[in-house]
Amino acid sequence: xxxxxxxxxxxxxxxxxxxxxxxxxxxxxxxxxxxxxxxxxxxxxxxxxxxxxxxxxxxxxxxxxxxxxxxxxxxxxxxxxxxxxxxxxxxxxxxxxxxxxxxxxxxxxxxxxxxxxxxxxxxxxxxxxxxxxxxxxxxxxxxxxxxxxxxxxxxxxxxxxxxxxxxxxxxxxxxxxxxxxxxxxxxxxxxxxxxxxxxxxxxxxxxxxxxxxxxxxxxxxxxxxxxxxxxxxxxxx
Numbered sequence: 001x002x003x004x005x006x007x008x009x010x011x012x013x014x015x016x017x018x019x020x021x022x023x024x025x026x027x028x029x030x031x032x033x034x035x036x037x038x039x040x041x042x043x044x045x046x047x048x049x050x051x052x053x054x055x056x057x058x059x060x061x062x063x064x065x066x067x068x069x070x071x072x073x074x075x076x077x078x079x080x081x082x083x084x085x086x087x088x089x090x091x092x093x094x095x096x097x098x099x100x101x102x103x104x105x106x107x108x109x110x111x112x113x114x115x116x117x118x119x120x121x122x123x124x125x126x127x128x129x130x131x132x133x134x135x136x137x138x139x140x141x142x143x144x145x146x147x148x149x150x151x152x153x154x155x156x157x158x159x160x161x162x163x164x165x166x167x168x169x170x171x172x173x174x175x176x177x178x179x180x181x182x183x184x185x186x187x188x189x190x191x192x193x194x195x196x197x198x199x200x201x202x203x204x205x206x207x208x209x210x211x212x213x214x215x216x217x218x219x220x221x222x223x224x225x226x227x228x229x230x231x232x233x234x235x236x237x
Contacts, residue, residue: 003091006098007105008226008233011040011219016181020112020213025057026067028110028215033068036217041229042104044068049075049102051093053085055111055215064108075102083209085109086218093220094236103222110215144208148200155202162202166193169206183212 013035020028029052037043050073056064061076077092079085086109093105154160170190176182188206196205226233 003094003098004237005223005235007094007220007222007236009090009218009236010221010226010229010231010233011036011038011042011217013039013217014179014181015110015214015216017214018114018181018183018212019118020115021118023112023115023213025055025110025112026064028112028213029056029064029108030068032108032110032215032217033106036106036108036219040219040221041231042219042221044070045072046104046225047106048072049077049093049096049105051077051079051086051089051105051107053078053089053109054080055085055109070106075105086216090218090220090236093218097220097222103225105220107218107220108215109217112213113211114213144203145200148203151202162194162204163190165202165207166190166204169193183210 013032015028015032015035017023017028023031033044037047047070050061050065050070052061052064054060056078060078064070065073065076075096077089077096079088079092081088086107089107093102093107096102097105151160151165167190170188170193173184173186173188176185177187179185193204193206196207199205199208220236221229221233
């Protein structure tokens with residue numbers, strides 16, 4: 001089914017928290033939902049579709065729908081693809097709206113890994129249900145060294161260099177200049193990245209994702225709802 005131009009992003013929200021020592025995970029999701037809906041000029045009663053991944057507690061969207069009082073939801077999605085889940089949810093929300101399953105879709109993503117670590121909670125593995133997990137776990141796999149293997153393979157296949165990968169961090173550091181809530185706002189160079197300590201070959205410390213608490217939300221709507229809102233909207237292509 002084509003989704004081009006059949007839905008719009010009308011609300012977004014980035015939680016300002018970077019260390020949620022005084023907030024629970026459901027609370028983060030709720031505050032993100034409130035912020036995104038406020039930005040869209042909508043209320044929770046307008047929401048008829050909800051999307052969240054494995055970062056939500058309990059049974060994911062089922063528990064969060066009840067917790068947040070989303071009483072009019074008729075479509076939900078709990079697709080889990082790790083940190084890219086919310087990108088997949090944008091696509092799924094666009095498909096659901098285009099198919100007529102919903103008119104106002106709310107997407108939330110939240111986490112408190114910093115707070116969990118300070119509280120001594122064990123590391124959470126997203127792939128515990130994977131069939132290969134029992135065989136790999138004794139060798140200590142984590143996000144960094146698993147991505148390092150992917151990066152090494154990419155270098156082998158395409159001749160990618162560490163200097164080329166470093167530009168990802170360099171670009172991110174420039175983007176941070178436009179976000180007052182960014183945790184790391186110092187501009188870095190390619191040399192800074194490749195000269196930072198090696199964590200898992202070929203990934204250096206500055207190649208690695210920054211771990212923070214917080215999250216974000218997105219509100220997507222049908223063209224009819226979008227036209228009724230007196231605000232800037234972004235068409236999903």
